[in-house]
Amino acid sequence: AQSVTQLDSQVPVFEEAPVELRCNYSSSVSVYLFWYVQYPNQGLQLLLKYLSGSTLVESINGFEAEFNKSQTSFHLRKPSVHISDTAEYFCAVKDSGYSTLTFGKGTMLLVSP
Amino acid sequence: NAGVTQTPKFQVLKTGQSMTLQCAQDMNHEYMSWYRQDPGMGLRLIHYSVGAGITDQGEVPNGYNVSRSTTEDFPLRLLSAAPSQTSVYFCASTPAGSGRVNTEAFFGQGTRLTVV
Numbered sequence: 001a002q003s004v005t006q007l008d009s010q011v012p013v014f015e016e017a018p019v020e021l022r023c024n025y026s027s028s029v030s031v032y033l034f035w036y037v038q039y040p041n042q043g044l045q046l047l048l049k050y051l052s053g054s055t056l057v058e059s060i061n062g063f064e065a066e067f068n069k070s071q072t073s074f075h076l077r078k079p080s081v082h083i084s085d086t087a088e089y090f091c092a093v094k095d096s097g098y099s100t101l102t103f104g105k106g107t108m109l110l111v112s113p
Numbered sequence: 114n115a116g117v118t119q120t121p122k123f124q125v126l127k128t129g130q131s132m133t134l135q136c137a138q139d140m141n142h143e144y145m146s147w148y149r150q151d152p153g154m155g156l157r158l159i160h161y162s163v164g165a166g167i168t169d170q171g172e173v174p175n176g177y178n179v180s181r182s183t184t185e186d187f188p189l190r191l192l193s194a195a196p197s198q199t200s201v202y203f204c205a206s207t208p209a210g211s212g213r214v215n216t217e218a219f220f221g222q223g224t225r226l227t228v229v
Contacts, residue, residue, distance in 0.1 A: 004155075006155075009153065034217055036220075042222060042223075043203060043220040043221055043222040043223050044156075044203065044205075044220040045220075046217045049217055090155060090156065099144045099146075099161065099163050099207065100144075100146050100158055100161050100171065100218075101146075101156075101158075101205075101218055102158075103148075103155040103156040103157075104155055105153060105154060105155035106153075106155050
């Protein structure tokens with residue numbers, strides 16, 4: 001069975017500061033990893049994904065995540081956050097044999113001026 | 114393309130009432146899923162379907178029914194609403210094909226359900 005642990009339920013940061021949102025997963029087979037973002041009162045949007053190849057993946061708005069197989073982690077980072085990055089972020093995993101995603105409990109990123 | 118469309122956006126039910134949450138996608142995706150989102154719990158899978166006529170249970174299926182008569186539609190039925198079913202419900206679809214195992218899910222905007 002697959003599972004995802006997001007270690008922080010809430011991360012408060014100041015604007016222009018760096019941030020890391022942590023995600024660890026467990027799975028017995030090869031996995032595909034995703035980060036989704038949910039802005040207030042909206043649905044989930046894909047932020048970035050790791051499928052294979054380079055372990056560092058990037059999004060168009062400055063976020064990046066690194067797949068670390070030995071530590072079973074997929075932490076999300078941004079070197080300088082904006083107020084508009086305030087949202088809830090969900091890490092998700094999918095095993096090669098599954099058609100659905102398993103989500104972590106989410107991390108609320110709160111960016112203040 | 115509209116993507117994944119959920120209706121209604123908001124609903125208030127009385128305990129014991131039944132209703133159907135609608136979900137439709139126009140991307141010809143084979144896989145569809147229903148999740149519920151509760152504070153501090155993330156998203157939990159209720160039911161899913163890998164194609165028309167095929168459904169299966171997820172992590173929290175009790176109190177919900179689904180059917181998949183067409184590729185486009187995947188309605189979620191609450192048989193007898195309970196306050197514990199107060200939640201935000203999300204429908205998602207995923208394309209199948211040779212790359213199906215490594216493609217992301219596309220989500221609707223959600224249905225916020227309150228059972229009183």
